[in-house]
Amino acid sequence: MTPSAFIHLPELADRVTPAHACGLRLTDEVLAAWDAQARLQGLPQDWRLPTQEIERSRQDILAGWEGEDLWAFAYGSLMWNPGVYFEEVRRARVDGFVRRFALETAIGRGTPECPGLVLTLQRQAGACEGLAFRIHRARVDTETRLLWRREMIRGGYRPSLLPLDTPQGAIQALVFTANTAHPQHRHDLSLAETAATIASACGSTGTNRDYLDQLAEQLDVLGIVDAHVGALAAAVRQQGGRTEPPATTRT
Secondary structure (H helix, E strand, O other), rough: HHHHHHHHHHHHOOOOOOHHOOOOOOOOOHHHHHHHHHHOOOOOOOOOHHHHHHHHHHHHHHHHOOOOOEEEEEEOOHHOOOOOOOOOOEEEEEEEEEEEEEEEEEEOOOOOOEEEEEEEEEEEEHHHHHEEEEEEOHHHHHHHHHHHHHHOOOOOEEEEEEEEOOOOOOOEEEEEEEEOOOOOOOOOOHHHHHHHHHHHOOOOOOOHHHHHHHEEEHHHHHOOOOOOHHHHHHHHHHHOOOOOOOOOOOO
């Protein structure tokens, strides 16, 4: 990540965590620590997908991609902590999808006793605005292995290559959309129920409400209006959730 990576969005130069500082680059050592945490929390031995299954998914999606840079779409925590080395970042929009807090998590932003919710990309009329990060062709293999481990650790998403619009032109990008068949997918939650969960859940990487605050803050910096996120933030505020940006390092 160099200053030139932010040529289109200089306001993000100090608002994106460098890859080397990302605690979610799930190397073998980090995964071992997460496994130990899962055991302490009483999660089953198979709490995460086998490495072979994750790798098979990656190879299926990226078959034939060799020799080209790869764009990856960010609509949640990847917007401030992408966890990959990238050459360029653009504002981007994917049509036919909206962001929703609809994936239950018992590790990271919640616990088995008090699960949290993380973002998904739901197929629905409308559009989702976020960021697209360009990964250099020489790093695609290494960086996507780590990205797949992070996003597909429990199989809650469906990776796809989808068309995106950017101010600099149309691109095709890797997008992790919702796996609505996953047992932790919660499509049935009302806004009030979602807000109640976010206001109370907390895990090893921080509170669920800080995750929402970081998202709202990054959207505000970019001038992106997301009515659902705004309504959710207001509902969390009514329940006593944090309303100011967190003072801790973004994770």
